[in-house]
Amino acid sequence: MSFLIDPPWLYATGRAYGHLMPERTPAARALHSATAGTFLVTSISLYLNRPWTRGIWEACRAQDGRDWMLNSGVFKIDHRRAGWRVHAASALLFATYPWWLWLGERAARKR
Numbered sequence: 001m002s003f004l005i006d007p008p009w010l011y012a013t014g015r016a017y018g019h020l021m022p023e024r025t026p027a028a029r030a031l032h033s034a035t036a037g038t039f040l041v042t043s044i045s046l047y048l049n050r051p052w053t054r055g056i057w058e059a060c061r062a063q064d065g066r067d068w069m070l071n072s073g074v075f076k077i078d079h080r081r082a083g084w085r086v087h088a089a090s091a092l093l094f095a096t097y098p099w100w101l102w103l104g105e106r107a108a109r110k111r
């Protein structure tokens with residue numbers, strides 16, 4: 001999971017949910033919440049370099065979880081010296097995760 005990959009992945013997952021569950025039922029809402037929660041817990045844990053995420057960032061050939069979240073093997077942001085601006089931008093990006101999922105669901109249900 002990374003800031004580069006997560007939004008399209010969440011959107012695509014939302015589209016799948018929208019096709020499989022065309023109505024916003026309690027089950028659909030629960031699945032939406034569980035998915036958004038899983039993405040958030042995993043991604044925030046990566047960003048905070050929690051030990052249990054080591055296998056994920058190593059598999060992605062990153063130096064640590066924050067390196068993976070910020071750079072995704074593409075960018076060159078100095079993840080070791082991330083200041084308040086980077087942290088604030090990251091918090092804003094995390095806040096959009098449920099929105100990406102909802103956007104995908106909405107797009108699938110409009111069809």
